[in-house]
Amino acid sequence: MNIILLGPPGAGKGTQARHLVETRGMIQLSTGDMLREAKTSGTEMGKKVAEIMDAGKLVTDEIVIGLIEEKLQSEAGAGFIFDGFPRTLAQADALAALLAKLGQSLHTVIEMRVDDEALVKRISGRFTCGNCGEVYHDETKPTKVEGVCDKCGGTEMVRRADDNEESLRTRLMEYYKKTSPLIGYYYAKGDLRPVNGLADIDEVTASIEAILS
Numbered sequence: 001m002n003i004i005l006l007g008p009p010g011a012g013k014g015t016q017a018r019h020l021v022e023t024r025g026m027i028q029l030s031t032g033d034m035l036r037e038a039k040t041s042g043t044e045m046g047k048k049v050a051e052i053m054d055a056g057k058l059v060t061d062e063i064v065i066g067l068i069e070e071k072l073q074s075e076a077g078a079g080f081i082f083d084g085f086p087r088t089l090a091q092a093d094a095l096a097a098l099l100a101k102l103g104q105s106l107h108t109v110i111e112m113r114v115d116d117e118a119l120v121k122r123i124s125g126r127f128t129c130g131n132c133g134e135v136y137h138d139e140t141k142p143t144k145v146e147g148v149c150d151k152c153g154g155t156e157m158v159r160r161a162d163d164n165e166e167s168l169r170t171r172l173m174e175y176y177k178k179t180s181p182l183i184g185y186y187y188a189k190g191d192l193r194p195v196n197g198l199a200d201i202d203e204v205t206a207s208i209e210a211i212l213s
């Protein structure tokens with residue numbers, strides 16, 4: 001089963017994807033994570049990607065489609081969770097073609113609906129475990145012991161370079177201009193299932209589980 005988690009920055013895509021990985025053995029394909037990895041590679045491509053991401057703009061379709069194609073060919077499991085991909089109509093068409101080439105298809109597109117005010121709060125309070133990638137929030141999901149990851153005991157907590165107000169404004173603009181048309185696109189295909197992303201993390205998880213089972 002292959003699914004897309006679609007929603008604006010801070011909607012909770014990464015949080016829910018990690019849950020599906022743990023409970024269903026699915027494979028999370030986050031283009032954001034792949035690009036953050038490329039950023040640290042020190043290559044020319046990495047430097048270009050870093051500049052674009054930190055400003056909150058979208059990286060070119062060519063680069064992200066290339067990254068996804070590589071992963072689709074090399075990974076296998078109980079289905080893929082596309083997290084933060086596709087983000088443009090060109091990426092959506094490329095994904096359909098890549099899946100068809102592998103004899104696979106898309107099961108569902110889960111649209112995570114959250115209003116803009118909540119997004120700002122979520123992004124400004126987010127931090128991540130530098131060791132295992134678990135996602136936390138200062139108010140809604142703090143660690144049980146301050147500064148120590150609940151999952152792995154790691155003590156290096158990271159805040160993203162693009163999680164500032166200016167870059168978030170650009171990310172939201174990019175979302176509304178280039179990504180939100182995908183809602184209509186997948187609705188017309190009959191693949192779209194909306195969930196209330198404003199609910200508590202566990203409630204959102206339950207809504208997604210209900211759709212998938």
Ligand code: AP5
Nearest residue numbers: 009010011012013014015031032059084122126136137201
């Ligand atoms: P990416 O890494 O994909 O970031 P994003 O889409 O902006 O999404 P986020 O990771 O910010 O949010 P999320 O929805 O995963 O929320 P999370 O679960 O962390 O992309 C970054 C950049 O890379 C882009 O700007 C672009 O430059 C580039 N890029 C990536 N993919 C690309 C593509 N396909 N094409 C072109 N460029 C691309 O949750 C947020 C916070 O809220 C956390 O603190 C969490 O604990 C909390 N939270 C989550 N759920 C809830 C809840 N239900 N209630 C309360 N708090 C909650």
Ligand code: ZN
Nearest residue numbers: 129132149152
């Ligand atoms: Zn950890």
